[in-house]
Amino acid sequence: MKRTVLYDVHKRLNAKFMEFGGYEMPLQYTGIIEEHLAVRSAAGIFDVSHMGEIFISGRDAIAFCERLTPNHVSRLSPGQAQYSFLLNERGGVVDDLIVYRMDRDSFMLCVNASNTDKDYRWILSQKEGNVVIDDRSEQFGLISVQGPSSMQILSPIFSSAPDVRRFTFGAVDFKGRKLYLSRTGYTGEDGYECFVDSRDTVDLWNTIMESGSRYGLKPVGLGARDTLRTEMGYPLYGMELDDTATPLSANLGWVIKLDKGDFIGRDALKAAAGRGLDKKLAGIVMQGRSIPRHKNPVVWKDRVVGEVTTGTYSPSLSRGVAMAYLDSDVEASEVGVDIRSILHTGTVVQLPFIKK
Amino acid sequence: MQVPKELKYTKDHEWARIEGEVVTVGITDYAQDKLGDVVFVEIENGGTHLKQGDKFGTVESVKSVSDLFTPLSGTVTAVNNGIVEHPELVNKDPYGKAWMIKLSAGSVQNEMGSLMDADAYEKYCREAG
Structure with missing residues (x-):
């Protein structure tokens, strides 16, 4: 089983572990209910470094991403992000993900840990034009800070934190190194996700923990991550979404832009929408x-x-x-x-x- | 991890307190810790005769569902409704307020061999991790 760079940190925090997406991840530290309520009332810090980061860049990256995903990629400016999918030809879900527009010709897809390899192979198999597809999951740690106090906790570390609006992100400085700070999450609370060099991940975790101590920040495991997302009705791949379920049935039709031009799965979804669910x-x-x-x-x-x-x-x-x-x-x-x-x-x- | 000396234990992490013909049953400190926050307890078979190893209920944490098995044979004479109302007692006081059932047991001597004493149970848990 794989481990994230924060494994020893979790061990020292007395985490109970579980297998998830091929990784040995913290299920809980002090208790799922306490951790859950901390995120709703103050803030929680999550290690989600198991998630995948796949980069698509090159002159044809935008056209390729438009074909690969059903949301309006070209409406993203650099620094903006959107929820979307990889769909198969039948309109089933290969994965759900967030598309980040890094600059004019470069995108990052943040994908589910359990699907990273499958997604990478799928994207390669669909490759068209002048694009480079690069799975950089091993190079990134991912730390999520979620809850109403998130901004207060991160502002002393990243002065631009308050200016990062929901579903936007930016490169910020952490001790002379660059990381991406994104206003996204999976809990229904205000919050941030930090895409950080795996070599700096432990340092960042400790820095955030220290800043958060007076705001009631707690480390939160995947147990509470699951109850938090469930309360918000957010789907989890493998439960609500899979290769056969269409996003339309999951109330996610808002993501699917049937009029934007061709994309993989469009014909199937158009037919499904016409038939009724x-x-x-x-x-x-x-x-x-x-x-x-x-x-x-x-x-x-x-x-x-x-x-x-x-x-x-x-x-x-x-x-x-x-x-x-x-x-x-x-x-x-x-x-x-x-x-x-x-x-x-x-x-x-x-x-x-x-x-x- | 608490393992009271006077109790007997099963491999499924139930405990039995044997006082004459009355046997009180619950789950161990190790079990409640492994389960995490207990949010649901269901006791079945009130008033019925159970054979050693029969299922008598279910305990659920946020994340998991576990069956409860009786350590010894006997007739269920009491069920602790307090833990049905307050499942969190299983985490707080597994050997006290969170007892689950009381049995009227006949001769339990021939069934005792399959139960562990406190030392054996502690070793068993340590090996399980």
């Missing part, structure tokens, strides 16, 4: 104490109408919650979730589970 991602809040889990069947009027993709405990709601693809003819305000062969009642809600 047979499934739609919904939220379920359990009425009792039971906790829905991945793959639990969802039942309405004695019929199985879907399956839980993500099921967990929401620390903010103190309830079990689930995301599930439900047949689009379901007009229920209540459904049953089959947990260990017993039906438990849940309320169907619009995502996200908590409004920010």
Whole structure:
């Protein structure tokens, strides 16, 4: 199993570890609920160095990225970022990612750890024109700082932190070395992600921890990262998204710019949009104490109408919650979730589970 | 890690306190630590007779689901509803307020061989990491 450069730091912080995307990553430090609530009320620091960074550059980079991803790449100025996908010809999701426009002819795709190799091969197989495709994942550490106090914590380290607007990023100085500071995240809170040279990653972590100590900053593991993103209804690749699920069913149609010109998967998605969706991602809040889990069947009027993709405990709601693809003819305000062969009642809600 | 001397332990990390014919059952400090924040406890089979190793319930943390197995045979005479209302007690007081069931056990002597004493259990946990 691979480890990030922060492994020893996590070990010293008494982290419990889990396997994720081929990496041995911190699941939690002091406890998932405490870490989750710290991010909602103050701030948390996450090691997400396992994520991949694939660079696409060259004279035809913009045309290539427009074909490769369904969002409007050419509307990005250098220093701007957008959520997008790699799609296959059937409109299924190869990966979900963030596209960063580094300069006129250079883009960085930040991709899921578990998909980095697959994405790289996919991009190579689609290569057109004068472009260079470079997987630089090993060169970067990635530290995420999330929560309402993020800006106060990072401002003493990076004076430009307040000026970095949501979904923008910039090169900033850290002890004479350059890193990319981005106002992005996966928690629903204000926050930043620092793409930092792997050699400087431990130093940056320690510097942020020190700056954050008086703001209640806590190290946060992937356990709370998952409950935080679930409360916001954000999809996780492998749960809500995969090679067969279209982004349209996951309420992510806003990312897909069907009119922008040709891109991989466009014809399939256009046809799917014309036909109407047979499934739609919904939220379920359990009425009792039971906790829905991945793959639990969802039942309405004695019929199985879907399956839980993500099921967990929401620390903010103190309830079990689930995301599930439900047949689009379901007009229920209540459904049953089959947990260990017993039906438990849940309320169907619009995502996200908590409004920010 | 706390491992009270007077208790007996299973490989699945349940403990049993044996007082005459009354056996109290819960999960160990090691188990609650491995699970993390416990957010749900379900006890089944109140009033029924359980054979050693039968499932009597489920404990869930934010991230995981684990079955509970009885360390000894017996009839369930009491269920701790307090932990159903307050699952976090399993983390805070696994050998005290977070007991799970009480059994009326017959002769448990022939079943004791498969349980560990505190020293053996501590060694077992250390080896598991």
